[in-house]
Amino acid sequence: EVQVVESGGGLVQPGGSLRLSCAASGFTFSGYAMSWVRQAPGKGLEWVSGISGSGGISGSGGSTYYADSVKGRFTISRDNSKNTLYLQMNSMRADDTAVYYCAKYARAVAGNWYFDLWGRGTLVTVSS
Amino acid sequence: EIVMTQSPATLSVSPGERATLSCRASQSVSSDLAWYQQKPGQAPRLLIYGASTRATGIPARFSGSGSGTEFTLTISSLQSDDFAVYYCQQFNNWPPNTFGQGTKLEIK
Numbered sequence: 001e002v003q004v005v006e007s008g009g010g011l012v013q014p015g016g017s018l019r020l021s022c023a024a025s026g027f028t029f030s031g032y033a034m035s036w037v038r039q040a041p042g043k044g045l046e047w048v049s050g051i052s053g054s055g056g057i058s059g060s061g062g063s064t065y066y067a068d069s070v071k072g073r074f075t076i077s078r079d080n081s082k083n084t085l086y087l088q089m090n091s092m093r094a095d096d097t098a099v100y101y102c103a104k105y106a107r108a109v110a111g112n113w114y115f116d117l118w119g120r121g122t123l124v125t126v127s128s
Numbered sequence: 129e130i131v132m133t134q135s136p137a138t139l140s141v142s143p144g145e146r147a148t149l150s151c152r153a154s155q156s157v158s159s160d161l162a163w164y165q166q167k168p169g170q171a172p173r174l175l176i177y178g179a180s181t182r183a184t185g186i187p188a189r190f191s192g193s194g195s196g197t198e199f200t201l202t203i204s205s206l207q208s209d210d211f212a213v214y215y216c217q218q219f220n221n222w223p224p225n226t227f228g229q230g231t232k233l234e235i236k
Contacts, residue, residue, distance in 0.1 A: 035225070044215065044227060044228075044229045044230045045164075045166075045172065045215055045217075045227040045230070046227065047217075047222075047223070047224045047225045047226060047227065050222075050223060050225070065222070065223035065224075066223065067223065067224045068129075068224075101171055101172075106177075108177060108178055108181065110178055110181075112159060112160055112162075112177055112178035112179075112181075112219065113160065113177075113219035113225075114162040114174060114177035114178075114183075114217075114219060115162065115164075115172075115174060115217070116174055116177075116183070118171035118172055118173070119171060120170075120171050121171060
């Protein structure tokens with residue numbers, strides 16, 4: 001079955017750190033760019049970060065991209081040998097509280113990008 | 129950063145009627161636009177990519193149109209399962225892959 005499953009969420013104090021994981025299965029993980037998207041309680045979707053795959057966004061693997069709101073605090077990475085995507089979150093703030101989704105990039109024959117696979121998300125709460 | 133603006137914020141429509149949702153980009157995104165449906169407690173589900181191509185398994189009552197800065201998602205005959213929040217997302221100029229703020233489609 002093609003799926004991604006997030007884990008690692010929980011309660012963390014302001015200024016603290018947390019690492020999220022996203023385990024992928026059913027597809028050639030290394031070949032695809034991946035992303036993290038978050039959703040604060042009762043709010044809309046916010047793209048957080050992306051990382052290229054071996055045949056992905058930039059044509060080479062490992063290029064990383066961040067939203068301004070997390071740049072310098074969050075680090076996206078991947079371990080293709082474990083089919084796993086990570087998000088290391090440091091210096092966390094109350095406004096980082098959200099459900100964090102892992103999403104897989106896909107590209108149509110015509111060249112259009114989109115997210116074709118989402119996980120169920122993991123809840124991160126930043127509070128003292 | 130490209131700003132995506134969806135309208136209306138909430139749309140009330142009766143089952144069986146047509147719903148038209150709009151998404152506007154602050155600058156041209158060509159046809160690099162996707163639409164997603166999200167129900168409470170669930171992950172988003174891809175409906176449309178490339179502005180007008182239905183994703184696998186999406187019913188024909190869902191259609192997308194537009195290019196450049198103006199896009200529309202149309203649901204031709206609403207069914208009870210269609211009442212949800214809908215988001216557009218651009219992939220033309222990124223990072224970031226910005227989302228619209230969402231349109232909540234509710235039962236009238």
